[in-house]
Amino acid sequence: MSDERREGSAVVTDSAREYLTFTLGDEEYGIDILKVQEIRGYDAVTKIANSPDFIKGVINMRGTIVPIIDMRLKFHLGQVEYNDFTVVIILNISGRIVGVVVDGVSDVIALRGDQVRPAPEFGAVLDTAYIDGLATLDERMIIMVDIERLMTSQEMGLVDQPYLSMA
Amino acid sequence: MTIDMSQFYQVFFEEAGENLTAMESLLLELDVEAADLETLNAIFRAAHSIKGGAGTFGFSDMAEVTHVLETLLDRLRKQELTPTVDMVDAFLQAGDVLKSQLQAHQEGEEYEDSRVAEVCALLEHLAHADEPTAAVAAPLAAAPTRWRLAFAPQQIGQGAATERQALFASLAELGQIQDQSGDTATRCIWQITTASGREAIEELLAFVCDPRQIELENVELEAASGQRPAVTAPMPSAETETAYGFFEPVPATANTAASGADPGYGFFDDAPGAEATQDHEQTGYGLFGGSPGMTQVAAVAQQAQLDNKRGYGFFKDLSGYNEVAANPSPTAASATTPAASARPAANRSTPADAANKRPATAESSIRVSVEKVDQLINLVGELVITHAMLADSAAGLDPVVHERIMGGLSNLERNSRDLQEAVMSIRMMPISFVFNRFPRVVRDTAATLGKKVTLKLIGEDTELDKGLIERMADPLNHLVRNSIDHGIERPEVRQAAGKSETGEIVLRASHRGGSVVVEVSDDGAGLNREKLLAKAAKQGIPMPDNPPDKEVWQLIFHAGFSTAERVTDISGRGVGMDVVRRNIEEMNGRVEVDSTAGRGTHITIRLPLTLAILDGLSVRMGSEMFILPLTVIQESIQPHPEQFKTVVGKGRIAQINDEYLPLVSLHDVFNSGQPEPDPIAGILVIVETNEGRAAVLVDELVAQHQVVIKSLETNYRKVEGVSGATIMGDGRVALILDVDALVRLSRR
Numbered sequence: 001m002s003d004e005r006r007e008g009s010a011v012v013t014d015s016a017r018e019y020l021t022f023t024l025g026d027e028e029y030g031i032d033i034l035k036v037q038e039i040r041g042y043d044a045v046t047k048i049a050n051s052p053d054f055i056k057g058v059i060n061m062r063g064t065i066v067p068i069i070d071m072r073l074k075f076h077l078g079q080v081e082y083n084d085f086t087v088v089i090i091l092n093i094s095g096r097i098v099g100v101v102v103d104g105v106s107d108v109i110a111l112r113g114d115q116v117r118p119a120p121e122f123g124a125v126l127d128t129a130y131i132d133g134l135a136t137l138d139e140r141m142i143i144m145v146d147i148e149r150l151m152t153s154q155e156m157g158l159v160d161q162p163y164l165s166m167a
Numbered sequence: 168m169t170i171d172m173s174q175f176y177q178v179f180f181e182e183a184g185e186n187l188t189a190m191e192s193l194l195l196e197l198d199v200e201a202a203d204l205e206t207l208n209a210i211f212r213a214a215h216s217i218k219g220g221a222g223t224f225g226f227s228d229m230a231e232v233t234h235v236l237e238t239l240l241d242r243l244r245k246q247e248l249t250p251t252v253d254m255v256d257a258f259l260q261a262g263d264v265l266k267s268q269l270q271a272h273q274e275g276e277e278y279e280d281s282r283v284a285e286v287c288a289l290l291e292h293l294a295h296a297d298e299p300t301a302a303v304a305a306p307l308a309a310a311p312t313r314w315r316l317a318f319a320p321q322q323i324g325q326g327a328a329t330e331r332q333a334l335f336a337s338l339a340e341l342g343q344i345q346d347q348s349g350d351t352a353t354r355c356i357w358q359i360t361t362a363s364g365r366e367a368i369e370e371l372l373a374f375v376c377d378p379r380q381i382e383l384e385n386v387e388l389e390a391a392s393g394q395r396p397a398v399t400a401p402m403p404s405a406e407t408e409t410a411y412g413f414f415e416p417v418p419a420t421a422n423t424a425a426s427g428a429d430p431g432y433g434f435f436d437d438a439p440g441a442e443a444t445q446d447h448e449q450t451g452y453g454l455f456g457g458s459p460g461m462t463q464v465a466a467v468a469q470q471a472q473l474d475n476k477r478g479y480g481f482f483k484d485l486s487g488y489n490e491v492a493a494n495p496s497p498t499a500a501s502a503t504t505p506a507a508s509a510r511p512a513a514n515r516s517t518p519a520d521a522a523n524k525r526p527a528t529a530e531s532s533i534r535v536s537v538e539k540v541d542q543l544i545n546l547v548g549e550l551v552i553t554h555a556m557l558a559d560s561a562a563g564l565d566p567v568v569h570e571r572i573m574g575g576l577s578n579l580e581r582n583s584r585d586l587q588e589a590v591m592s593i594r595m596m597p598i599s600f601v602f603n604r605f606p607r608v609v610r611d612t613a614a615t616l617g618k619k620v621t622l623k624l625i626g627e628d629t630e631l632d633k634g635l636i637e638r639m640a641d642p643l644n645h646l647v648r649n650s651i652d653h654g655i656e657r658p659e660v661r662q663a664a665g666k667s668e669t670g671e672i673v674l675r676a677s678h679r680g681g682s683v684v685v686e687v688s689d690d691g692a693g694l695n696r697e698k699l700l701a702k703a704a705k706q707g708i709p710m711p712d713n714p715p716d717k718e719v720w721q722l723i724f725h726a727g728f729s730t731a732e733r734v735t736d737i738s739g740r741g742v743g744m745d746v747v748r749r750n751i752e753e754m755n756g757r758v759e760v761d762s763t764a765g766r767g768t769h770i771t772i773r774l775p776l777t778l779a780i781l782d783g784l785s786v787r788m789g790s791e792m793f794i795l796p797l798t799v800i801q802e803s804i805q806p807h808p809e810q811f812k813t814v815v816g817k818g819r820i821a822q823i824n825d826e827y828l829p830l831v832s833l834h835d836v837f838n839s840g841q842p843e844p845d846p847i848a849g850i851l852v853i854v855e856t857n858e859g860r861a862a863v864l865v866d867e868l869v870a871q872h873q874v875v876i877k878s879l880e881t882n883y884r885k886v887e888g889v890s891g892a893t894i895m896g897d898g899r900v901a902l903i904l905d906v907d908a909l910v911r912l913s914r915r
Contacts, residue, residue, distance in 0.1 A: 044899065045900075046791065046792075046892075046899055046900040046901065046902065047791060047837075048883075048886055048889075048902070049836065049837030049838060049886065049887075049888060049889070049902075050837065050838060050886075050887065050888075051886070057900075058879070058883065058892060058900045059900060060894045060898055060899065060900050062549075063545070063548070063549045063552065063877075063894065064877075064881070064882065065877050065878075065879060065881065065882060065883070065892050065894075065900055066882055067882055067883040096881070096882045097882045098882060157884070158883060158884065159884055
């Protein structure tokens with residue numbers, strides 16, 4: 001499976017790549033679909049002591065312990081109630097599995113490299129370092145996120161730093 | 168057909184390693200004063216198997232060393248020589264050299280060291296110590312191939328000594344040649360060691376005579392085939408001996424009359440049947456020999472009979488072979504003849520044997536990689552969890568209506584529990600795997616330090632997880648060496664103190680309530696309280712005015728703490744004990760020291776049975792569940808209000824049985840965000856940490872579980888106060904508490 005992924009990400013940038021788009025507050029974000037392992041509903045989590053509030057805790061996903069991050073809390077989009085429609089995107093980022101709580105998953109879109117424009121310096125909730133660019137689709141602006149860099153960043157505190165220097 | 172020999176290398180490495188270990192332990196067992204013949208035989212067999220394997224796989228350097236080793240051993244077990252301490256030392260050294268060589272080969276290198284030559288020379292010297300010009304001159308270790316030429320000089324027109332000399336000289340150009348015929352004019356036996364093949368020799372011979380008149384045979388493998396019966400089938404030693412004598416052409420010719428062991432030699436020497444037997448063996452073991460017969464062996468594996476013929480055909484002299492092959496009944500050779508011992512080997516060239524080349528005992532075991540076992544353990548863990556989840560959802564059903572489901576579930580529970588136990592036991596190994604190295608460690612260390620020490624091993628059969636066993640080796644090594652260096656006094660000091668000259672170190676392993684206890688004790692001088700305290704003061708380690716002994720002893724685990732007056736190469740640099748403690752704590756174990764001045768030191772290591780499963784108590788705090796490892800729990804009590812006290816600046820403490828313990832509230836430490844409930848409603852769990860006892864306040868004790876430990880770090884990172892996570896019966900994740908870290912956390 002990981003092989004497929006690697007192949008996929010090695011595809012020439014000219015051809016279209018697929019992105020999963022999700023909403024956070026009013027903004028729409030896109031992430032490389034090859035990093036997405038599955039999408040599931042929100043389950044009860046086990047809290048982890050002394051962790052930042054956006055780390056909701058860990059869940060048992062078929063025997064694997066997976067940390068769950070609430071992107072809305074991370075980006076200060078306000079408390080959002082968890083309901084039956086709350087969605088967790090399970091990401092597989094260089095072998096590590098992380099769950100991300102978002103407001104909703106909207107679509108899978110195909111974008112060519114030239115459809116993504118570089119993002120200007122702007123005060124988005126996301127640091128531009130983690131933004132690949134902006135894409136326009138049907139009048140909607142989609143923020144393309146480099147999810148791998150975001151998730152392994154020190155800011156998220158998801159990964160022990162020694163691991164990063166190793167990787 | 169060619170066979171890639173390298174696919175068998177791993178088998179050889181493992182087997183040779185085992186043989187070396189066996190040899191070493193037997194050597195250490197050997198009582199020099201009254202050597203047990205059986206032990207000597209066993210050592211010989213081990214050396215022999217290594218030699219056979221090494222020779223056949225082309226590790227000629229190892230074969231050479233084992234060969235000289237074996238020469239000496241052979242004389243010992245034939246009781247031609249009596250074992251001495253020097254010999255045992257030499258054997259151990261040779262064992263070390265072999266180990267290094269083996270390791271080098273495993274890494275695909277060649278081992279180059281002057282030790283090899285030294286050890287060989289030493290062994291050689293010992294082997295011939297009693298008779299300078301030994302009749303038992305061992306045939307030189309054959310680096311390339313050894314051929315034996317036997318011919319009647321007259322027959323081939325080489326009657327004159329000068330003519331023979333010329334042939335001898337020309338053959339000498341091919342390689343090393345030895346005249347072993349003595350002064351017989353009727354029959355010459357030459358042995359030539361050469362890298363050139365049979366063809367080259369035949370070509371040369373063709374100049375002077377018809378090569379067919381000269382018996383040319385490969386003697387390279389004889390030693391290997393000679394020892395075969397001993398390995399594949401445990402044979403009475405007498406038979407092995409005769410077989411050996413038979414295949415050792417050099418001494419046997421000279422000794423035929425003297426050595427009653429091989430009366431068959433003279434008879435079989437010229438008999439076609441005997442040669443056939445030999446050749447047969449060569450084909451059978453050609454696989455391992457890299458000899459010309461090798462190509463045949465793959466076929467042997469498929470069709471023994473047919474291929475034996477083919478293999479045989481390669482060796483030209485057909486006469487008599489079929490007789491032997493077709494007539495496997497013992498009548499062909501009586502039990503006392505060499506052929507008898509050759510037969511089992513020949514008959515056992517079955518496919519399984521050829522491929523595996525294992526000692527007989529190995530038939531009952533298989534080698535499996537640890538990852539596979541771990542995967543199995545994980546899967547079984549999942550199964551147990553799945554069952555718990557099923558049972559949970561079925562709990563609400565009416566047992567009468569759903570009788571069959573209930574029955575099935577309880578069956579499933581029993582089976583999965585049994586399965587879990589069975590799978591866990593795969594990883595369990597007796598602790599003797601670590602213990603067995605210590606006789607040697609003690610012997611060497613004591614010898615270096617000029618001390619007399621005996622080692623006593625107790626409970627070697629105690630089983631624990633393989634992963635733990637491997638990680639136990641280093642800490643135990645440190646402890647034992649420390650005991651010898653610092654604990655046991657010199658003989659004269661011991662005598663002056665009224666103790667026996669010989670110190671004793673005891674290594675004891677036992678199961679004690681879900682954990683394994685390993686103890687290292689010595690009857691040496693014990694720890695010196697004053698010295699330790701003085702050293703602590705010098706290093707600025709804060710100590711109370713009159714600390715209890717236990718606290719003082721714990722000082723030895725401080726980094727850089729050594730009270731040795733001088734640094735020896737054994738210990739004294741003070742890097743050891745803190746590493747020991749760290750290693751053991753990494754395994755969720757703990758170390759305790761107890762010592763009495765003049766009576767000795769006793770170090771106790773307590774370890775969990777396994778790293779994969781933990782016996783734990785689930786405790787509740789608010790809505791969250793946590794697991795407390797059972798090994799750390801000492802007692803649980805329902806607290807009274809007067810037991811809670813506060814100390815300014817030091818936080819809260821709890822008074823338990825006249826003892827004040829630091830109080831750790833899970834709510835505090837984990838910032839549960841909920842108001843802390845009344846402590847009186849909770850439960851105090853008294854735990855043992857590496858900084859002494861502590862009381863953990865929880866809301867409720869729930870149940871005792873066996874939980875599968877999962878790492879949080881796989882997908883997340885290390886969390887302070889938590890050593891891992893597990894999945895509970897309801898599918899939720901529970902964190903496993905690390906009490907040592909909890910106590911540290913609560914102090915902040």
